[in-house]
Amino acid sequence: MRTAVGLVVCLLLAGLPTAAAQYDPARTHAWPGEPIDNHVHLTWASLTLDVNNWAEDHPDVVSLTSAGTSELGKTLWVVRLSDWSMDTKPNGSAKEIVYIDGGHHGNEYLGTALAYLTAKTYINGWNAGDAAIVETLQNTELHILIMLNPDGNDIDTRWNINQVDLNRNYDHYWNTCPTTQPGSSAFSESETASNSAYMNTHVTDADLYVTMHTGVWIMLYPWGKWPEQPPDWELFHFIRDDVHEQVSPIPIQNANQGLYPNCGTSRDYGYGVMGFPTFTFETDDEQFVPGSFEALEDRLGEEMDVMHYLIENVWFWRARLSVDALEVSEDRILATVHNLGHASTANATLQHLDEEGNVRWTSPLFNVNATNSTTLTFEANPTWIDPDGHWNLNYQKRVINAATWVNETVDGERVLLVESEEAGLLLGTGLFHPMTSLLGVVLIGWARGRRKDIIV
Numbered sequence: 001m002r003t004a005v006g007l008v009v010c011l012l013l014a015g016l017p018t019a020a021a022q023y024d025p026a027r028t029h030a031w032p033g034e035p036i037d038n039h040v041h042l043t044w045a046s047l048t049l050d051v052n053n054w055a056e057d058h059p060d061v062v063s064l065t066s067a068g069t070s071e072l073g074k075t076l077w078v079v080r081l082s083d084w085s086m087d088t089k090p091n092g093s094a095k096e097i098v099y100i101d102g103g104h105h106g107n108e109y110l111g112t113a114l115a116y117l118t119a120k121t122y123i124n125g126w127n128a129g130d131a132a133i134v135e136t137l138q139n140t141e142l143h144i145l146i147m148l149n150p151d152g153n154d155i156d157t158r159w160n161i162n163q164v165d166l167n168r169n170y171d172h173y174w175n176t177c178p179t180t181q182p183g184s185s186a187f188s189e190s191e192t193a194s195n196s197a198y199m200n201t202h203v204t205d206a207d208l209y210v211t212m213h214t215g216v217w218i219m220l221y222p223w224g225k226w227p228e229q230p231p232d233w234e235l236f237h238f239i240r241d242d243v244h245e246q247v248s249p250i251p252i253q254n255a256n257q258g259l260y261p262n263c264g265t266s267r268d269y270g271y272g273v274m275g276f277p278t279f280t281f282e283t284d285d286e287q288f289v290p291g292s293f294e295a296l297e298d299r300l301g302e303e304m305d306v307m308h309y310l311i312e313n314v315w316f317w318r319a320r321l322s323v324d325a326l327e328v329s330e331d332r333i334l335a336t337v338h339n340l341g342h343a344s345t346a347n348a349t350l351q352h353l354d355e356e357g358n359v360r361w362t363s364p365l366f367n368v369n370a371t372n373s374t375t376l377t378f379e380a381n382p383t384w385i386d387p388d389g390h391w392n393l394n395y396q397k398r399v400i401n402a403a404t405w406v407n408e409t410v411d412g413e414r415v416l417l418v419e420s421e422e423a424g425l426l427l428g429t430g431l432f433h434p435m436t437s438l439l440g441v442v443l444i445g446w447a448r449g450r451r452k453d454i455i456v
């Protein structure tokens with residue numbers, strides 16, 4: 001990927017301003033690694049030293065592990081960042097999970113550097129007490145596999161040591177399109193097999209997956225395989241529009257249309273099989289600026305702004321249903337369900353369970369579009385209401401086949417029983433007043449520290 005060298009040299013000769021800045025050793029993020037072959041190269045050896053130092057120096061926030069090894073036996077380091085003093089968020093709920101990998105292609109240095117810089121930025125921010133980063137790491141786990149293809153990186157090539165394109169070797173419509181060297185079978189290579197094993201073992205329910213490359217300055221969402229928009233197009237279009245409005249004009253398109261048709265990629269696997277909201281983040285190709293040095297945080301500053309945006313808002317990157325109101329009367333149930341997230345969901349149900357946990361009633365399936373509110377009416381029969389029972393909400397995080405399920409119990413402490421003005425004989429008697437009875441359910445929609453109390 002050195003096509004940009006000529007262009008850069010031309011710019012230099014023309015005396016035009018360039019992005020290159022003077023090297024300042026005092027900067028916190030100097031280029032990692034050593035100058036090799038006219039560009040600065042993050043070697044697996046220097047990466048190994050760095051990640052081990054990070055883990056040793058900052059055990060409160062860095063947990064180092066490995067996803068496996070490359071074909072030549074090099075460790076595939078995964079830097080895990082979070083506030084490890086707490087297993088959960090401060091409010092007791094599970095932390096969001098972000099999965100990042102870099103360096104599928106060994107000659108795409110800036111993509112690998114962006115993964116490296118993401119890790120370094122969050123470590124430095126934590127140590128500096130940066131409020132936004134501390135809050136993010138209290139609520140989120142970042143799992144960053146910085147260099148997936150160390151053998152290819154060592155010899156500055158796109159392929160792994162077996163001449164396989166790792167980003168065509170995943171088990172999602174593997175080798176079903178005109179493609180580069182996809183390997184002998186899906187996951188034939190230890191790098192891709194290790195990466196998918198890590199996804200399936202440690203970040204199964206990740207709420208964001210970003211895989212980092214270098215080529216054309218663009219962010220690509222699924223699919224590569226098909227030109228059609230993916231089922232969660234509302235999510236990807238929202239992020240596209242919001243990034244353009246707030247952060248960066250970087251193009252954001254589905255991969256098939258934005259780049260070229262491809263299959264067996266980690267992006268399509270991450271979305272289509274794992275159910276992750278997924279992006280391929282391509283930095284631009286001007287990765288070699290001869291004779292110049294530039295601080296990494298300056299070179300990739302805009303890309304990091306986008307990464308901060310994606311990570312800090314990760315809670316919204318899937319469906320987040322909240323039952324705002326549940327009104328139960330003699331012959332009907334009126335439910336107002338709000339989707340606080342930006343992904344649609346399908347196949348949702350509401351259930352009523354008695355005190356022993358037996359399901360007394362299950363609603364028909366319903367859908368809630370992204371960032372939308374829906375009011376549903378169901379027929380009811382008071383004979384199955386157990387005043388000591390509870391309500392469950394079940395829904396898929398996303399609508400693709402791989403989407404995982406959320407099964408949430410409506411917190412009993414948040415159930416508000418409101419007696420109607422006309423009826424004293426409410427739920428305690430097991431009977432309903434012929435006019436109205438009201439069971440109010442108060443859910444607290446929790447969104448990144450903001451509490452939204454809705455009372456019927």
Ligand SMILES: [Zn+2]
Pocket residue numbers: 104105108167213214215
């Ligand atoms: Zn690539």
